[in-house]
Amino acid sequence: MLKILHAVAGALALAVVTSFWLTTVLTETFASAGLITLVKTSIPWGFLLLVPLVGLAGFSGFRLARPMRGRLIAAKRRRMPIIAINGVVVLIPAALFLSAKAQASAFDASFYAVQAIELIFGAVNITLLAMNMRDGLRMKGRRR
Template sequence: MKAKIHVSAAILATLCVISFFSITLLVELFGTLDQVAWIKSIIVFPGLFILIPAMAITGATGASLAKHRKGRLIQEKQKRMKIIAANGLLILIPSALVLHYWASLGQFNLAFYTVQVLELTAGFINASLMIMNANKGRKLAHK
């Protein structure tokens, strides 16, 4: 049961990150400033209120599942999770909040787009690392 919860939470978290990245990129390239502001608000609420618990559940269940396991695959997953967590806590969440605030004020300036590029870069990195962890997780499940 714990493994099913872990996989479900990991899939939900990964889909959130990929969705936030994709819709941001599409709206920035093809949308209006009002649409950018709307997307920034949706990412904060309900987005972060879905993503953060999904990440916490993924991390907690993953740590519990790995507690009695050793090996290179486990170490690789744990190393990636530290990077994912740091990116999320130090870059993605603060960026989402700041960009939402600035967008709600209509402040689409150099600072906004600088933070936007940082957020997209960190989001791409996290999505990539999360997909790598999923692939390693499938390997571990079949061992």
């Protein structure tokens, strides 16, 4: 049961983070200011889903990995603190800042500077989460 919980929570967390990133890129590139505001104000509400998913994936992963050793487990253990710190220190504050700026229709230089930072750090988290998923699949023998 714990293995299923871990896989589902991890996959959903990756999907949520990726959807935040993609909707941001697409709206910033192709949409109106109104749609950008909608996306930027909706993302913090997505934290109500994302934070528990990341917590469940982390908790279940640590429980599952406790008796295990090996390079894949070690790599996953090294990545998780980076993912968590990146999210708590950079991505959540950036999303809250961007939401407030978008609500005020203040699409100025600081908005776009923080947006660039959020996209870079978001891409890092997507990459790290995807690497964790890849290594988890390798450990299960579903991927070479």
